[in-house]
Amino acid sequence: MASKTANQKTVAFADAPINQSLSAGDKIDLLRTMVRIRRFEQTSLKHYHNGSIGGFLHLYIGQESVAVGTISLLGDNDHVITAYRDHGHALAVGMGMDECMAELFGKATGCSKGKGGSMHYFAPDKNYWGGHGIVGGQAPLGAGLAFAVKYKGLEGCCLCYLGDGAINQGAYHESLNLASLWDLPVIYIIENNGYSMGTSQVRSSAYPKEGLAARAEGYNMAWDKIDGVSLYEIRAGVQKAVERAHKESRPSIIEILTYRHKGHSVADANAEKYRTKEEIQKYMNEHDPIEFWKSTLIAEGVITEDDYKEINKEAGAEADAAADFAIKSPYPEESEIFDHVYWEVDNNTAAGRTGRHFFHG
Amino acid sequence: MPREITYREALREGLDEELAYDDNVVIIGEEVAEYNGAYKVTEGLWKKWGDKRIIDAPISEAGFIGMGIGASMLGIRPVMELMFFSFAYVAFDQMMNNAAACRYMSGGLINVPIVVRGPANGGTNVGATHSHTPENIFANMPGLKVVTPSDAHDAKGLIKSAIRDNDPVYFMESTVLYGMTGLVPSNDELEDGELIVPIGKAKVKREGSDLTLIAHGRAVVTCLAAAEILAEKYKINAEVLDLRSIRPLDEEAIMTSVRKTHRAICVEENKPFCGVGAQISSMIMEQCFDDLDAPVLRITSADAPAFYSPPIEKLQLPNPEEIVERALSIC
Structure with a gap:
């Protein structure tokens, strides 16, 4: 799993047709998206520490390949829904840094107009359905998005992401049963970073020796386990599940092994207690997907070290500009408190005008 | 001429008319299809509309109601039956967070046109678990609508409004009322050709x-x-x-x-x-x-x-x- 060279294992996945179809430009775009996610979050962390951002901030640093690799496989009828560690998926589906950063700052220009915060990003125009705060609560919604795609007769799917800590929630298991029973084209992506907040995988889950996704056997569902350090491996593995969803309307569970460099959230005081510093450092050195992809592309002659530095610099500048945008943006007006509660009220329909909808004061 | 029909039949008429009105209306719940409904509200609808529109769900309320919420975000109009509204409590996160708050948390980008319906009443000797009346609990959550018809006329007119509403509507019926009859106009005697009762009007x-x-x-x-x-x-x-x-x-x-x-x-x-x-x-x-x-x-x-x-x-x-x-x- 050395990060500095493209090892034989990765080369094998590079030969997969879905990866062979990548142009040099595509590969550079994948790198750029991962770097943009990281620089966005590093910048947000700085502003969290200076008090500009409220609540929680769950950083995705170290896991970027999962969102970028999987979302790079999707088309117009494919949908994405995830949990609260949602910044990476948002940028990967094409949301802008400005709207995402402004949301963290609680500004009116945020993607959710300051109403959602870090955990609740949405962009339905990009088939991105959140951003959900309750662990595992998005699992049935993912099945529902897939149900809708199928109901409309479209060839598409829904990627529903969840952490390894979410797999013990009942809503997830109910969703698996429905997905398999009703042949829903949903793909559950377990982003396994090893820790359910501060509780390790072995202390929180009972599972077969093959891994967390292997629970799929009990639901007669296909599954796979993928090393998340390599975009090639992610794309090659998840593409099979996407095809299964598109062609057979069958669900899958894919476990992707990854690691978060930071704590569960920035407020996680024990981030270096339940994990050793040595463990964290080892993953940062050997399992950093950005370093790995960078090395792969340099080895392939697609980029040079200088190209990477330029990409990193541009991403950093974009993140700083997004922070400036957020800082300069206005806060929402108090009057907006009652917007977006009811569609019918917002749209001033007869239904929205009939009866009292709000009861304060 | 107005007909004397039961509350149950009136609900069924409303559901049937909305299935015809909008292809995106789909009824999902435990025993709603082949069994014809635990309380027979959906009797005959599966035979008429088939597997795509009337779907028997496993006993899995958090799963299927959450699934309906997700589907509604993409424009499906699910009408979910709870065999008892008491069972809402095993789907509480889905009903309180995902249905009620996704519109708000997305700054208005999403709406959730779902109906969850079923009986919410005591008085039938089924013990505490099956006798809940959660209208106050759900009405406490901004973003939700709570509808409680008391007669056959309103059961039909309100279920039609609920299904066409673009917000989540929790529609609470009563097993004691299902068999009660009331006068319900036939469509040909109505100016608009159908019975619609607006939500929010006493x-x-x-x-x-x-x-x-x-x-x-x-x-x-x-x-x-x-x-x-x-x-x-x-x-x-x-x-x-x-x-x-x-x-x-x-x-x-x-x-x-x-x-x-x-x-x-x-x-x-x-x-x-x-x-x-x-x-x-x-x-x-x-x-x-x-x-x-x-x-x-x-x-x-x-x-x-x-x-x-x-x-x-x-x-x-x-x-x-x-x-x-x-x-x-x-x-």
């Missing part, structure tokens, strides 16, 4: 001048019986106001009636603590204080879980005699 079920009985769901029937006793035995002329929906609430109708009668009793089968009547009493106090000739009273279910033993459970629920007694205390 109905005066009995005009009166001495006292307003404010109720919803089956408590309306109980109030109408009490009003007859009050008129016959005591010459007290009670007005009965059927709220029809809890949220949105027809505040204007409540205040108009109270300003006329100067006395009010809120009657519900809900529990007392922060019940619907608590909200309404507070509003009357704030808006009609000077119009009142007596304190606003509340009659609710007894403040204990539902008793199984049939003769005792009966005593837990509001009954006409109790309403008469309390009315006499302020009239």
Whole structure:
């Protein structure tokens, strides 16, 4: 799993047709998206520490390949829904840094107009359905998005992401049963970073020796386990599940092994207690997907070290500009408190005008 | 000519008409299809509409209601049946967070046009787990609508409005009312060709001048019986106001009636603590204080879980005699 060279294992996945179809430009775009996610979050962390951002901030640093690799496989009828560690998926589906950063700052220009915060990003125009705060609560919604795609007769799917800590929630298991029973084209992506907040995988889950996704056997569902350090491996593995969803309307569970460099959230005081510093450092050195992809592309002659530095610099500048945008943006007006509660009220329909909808004061 | 049909048949007519009106309407729930509905509300619909539109769900409320919420975000209009509304509690996160708050948290980018319907009543000797009346609980959550039809006419007209509404509507029926008949117009006698009852509009079920009985769901029937006793035995002329929906609430109708009668009793089968009547009493106090000739009273279910033993459970629920007694205390 050395990060500095493209090892034989990765080369094998590079030969997969879905990866062979990548142009040099595509590969550079994948790198750029991962770097943009990281620089966005590093910048947000700085502003969290200076008090500009409220609540929680769950950083995705170290896991970027999962969102970028999987979302790079999707088309117009494919949908994405995830949990609260949602910044990476948002940028990967094409949301802008400005709207995402402004949301963290609680500004009116945020993607959710300051109403959602870090955990609740949405962009339905990009088939991105959140951003959900309750662990595992998005699992049935993912099945529902897939149900809708199928109901409309479209060839598409829904990627529903969840952490390894979410797999013990009942809503997830109910969703698996429905997905398999009703042949829903949903793909559950377990982003396994090893820790359910501060509780390790072995202390929180009972599972077969093959891994967390292997629970799929009990639901007669296909599954796979993928090393998340390599975009090639992610794309090659998840593409099979996407095809299964598109062609057979069958669900899958894919476990992707990854690691978060930071704590569960920035407020996680024990981030270096339940994990050793040595463990964290080892993953940062050997399992950093950005370093790995960078090395792969340099080895392939697609980029040079200088190209990477330029990409990193541009991403950093974009993140700083997004922070400036957020800082300069206005806060929402108090009057907006009652917007977006009811569609019918917002749209001033007869239904929205009939009866009292709000009861304060 | 208006037909005398049951509340159950009226609901079914409403569902059937909406299945025809919009291809995106789909009915999902336990035993709704091949079994024809645990309470036969959906009887015959699977045979008519088939597997795509009428879907039997496994016993998995959090799963299938959450799934319906996700599907509704993409424009499907799921009508989810809870065999008992009491089972909402195993789907609570889906119903309170995902249905109610996704629109808000997305800054208005999403809406959730889902209906969750089923019976929410006590009085049938099924014990505490199956006798919940959560209209106050769900009405507490901004973003949700709570509808409680008390007769066949409204059951049909309101279910049609609920399905066409672009917000989540929790539609609470009563197993005791399912078999009760009422006059429902046929479509060919209606100007618009169909029966639509707007959500948020209360109905005066009995005009009166001495006292307003404010109720919803089956408590309306109980109030109408009490009003007859009050008129016959005591010459007290009670007005009965059927709220029809809890949220949105027809505040204007409540205040108009109270300003006329100067006395009010809120009657519900809900529990007392922060019940619907608590909200309404507070509003009357704030808006009609000077119009009142007596304190606003509340009659609710007894403040204990539902008793199984049939003769005792009966005593837990509001009954006409109790309403008469309390009315006499302020009239």
